[in-house]
Amino acid sequence: MPRFFRLVVAAFSGLMLFASYQPTGLWWSAPLGCALFFLALDRSNAILASWLQGAVLYLLLLPWVGEFVGWYAWVALAIVQSLYSLLFGIGARYLIRRPSEYPLTVVALSSAALSAWFVATEWLRSSWPFGGFPWGRLAWGQVGGPLAWWIQWGGPALVTFVVVLSGAALAWLLWAVGVGRFPFFRRQQAPNSRYHWAVPAAVALALTVGIGGAISLTASQDPPEDPEQVKANGENSVRIAAIQGNVPRLGLDFAAQRRAVLDNHARQTEKYAARVATGEEQQPDLVFWPENASDVNPFINPEAARIIQRSVDSVGAPILVGTVSPEHNSMYVWGADGAGDVHEKKYLQPFGEYMPMRDLLRKITPLVDRAGNFQPGTDDGAVQMAPFSPNSSRSEPVTVGVATCYEISFDGAPRDAVLAGAQLLSTPTNNATFGFTDMTYQQLAMSRMRAMEYNRSLVVAATSGVSAIVMPDGSVVEQSHIFTPATLTATVPLHSNLTISAKVGPWVERIIAIVGLLATIGALTASRVGVASTNQESRRAAARKQTRRAQVGTKQRK
Known part of the structure; x- marks a missing residue:
């Protein structure tokens, strides 16, 4: 395959990866994109091809970043994210083993090592700098597909590993079928008909991935339990409502209309309460408002507190309310007696909720002062919400795990809450800043994957949409439109x-990443040793040749 054509295929593979994310949601395009990438990859172009794939992916995935702050923020972030793809290419240059050059076992081990190295670079992207940016993990594009169920076994990292590995299997299957039939494969003819073994090997690997997904799906279903034990454990059901009050208008300036946003959510709640009072709607046990539903701090503004309390009293259920203080982005449980448990957002958005290197960057642009000064919270994300209406379907409190907006992309946020006893997950969010872009749909996909990962129902309450109610299997039973008031109930x-993922925590990702790193170091070392050995042998051969020439010259003179 010509070098230029390989690079075009690598760039196209980035487009295929993008197509797997919501709202397009073609989960199968990610393994296919990985397969095309591996077919285009060789040692001469690995670094450039990897960077091209990453650049195309992130330029297509992240336009929402610049929706109201300018295109330069979008392009800058996409370029930074693509540098991690370049790092993957550096390792891939030494790890790649093609069926035309190596035995089947070596190719299989190389494919696993490449997949592990991909997880390692994805872990780095999701962790550093400034806490990382896990938005573009391959796992998020698998919601609704059979590979998504691997998330219960090892979190998003294991899903990413399986996606890349299945892509490698598909690549070598396509290679085996294409050898001798398509012009761009003809240079890759395998010696000794070795390619005949690639077909059963690729099929076996693909079956392993598929069977593993089926096993994961089966394992995710709850076993039958004794009804009395279920009752004792509180594992039954709860009636919930998500309120989407909407914002006055699009853009960053919506925050200047804080009272209007609060009024919108109070009004929508009271309309819902009126339907409950007339019997049109069932009495809710718990009600969820979005992040920033009350950007007017109710602890220093008595009128805001009165509005929230009036909403609670009218609907007859505790409300999880998003509000702010000078230091924290907070979600308070507001019940019959006022404010109770609180979750203070722990995973903050750099350059938005806080500004890294503010003093330095202020010398470059005054826009840095538009960022917040929030401090990260220290709680585990679990709050208690206790129904109090005599018409509620339950009287026992519910432990709710809260991951506010951006937090849902970080493994630690929902995991800490589940380990603290969360029976239900919530993702309150404010996406009004990002307009009609794909951002809110991408975030909903993450929430659906988290529901599957921890076998928990999940409620997404958004100021402007999309809000949703998600079942433990990741299916959406209620979903709103964007920029319209809505009330969702279920x-x-x-x-x-x-689940296994909750029990093992980050160890699956760590082990896969360490294996990928060690494999890359080993391949790099072996390559350098091989080069050194080749150079040494070349010098010896040259010396022997020179000696023979000298001997021939001596004989001729005699």
């Missing part, structure tokens, strides 16, 4: 069991 199951 009865959802409560669970307290721990």
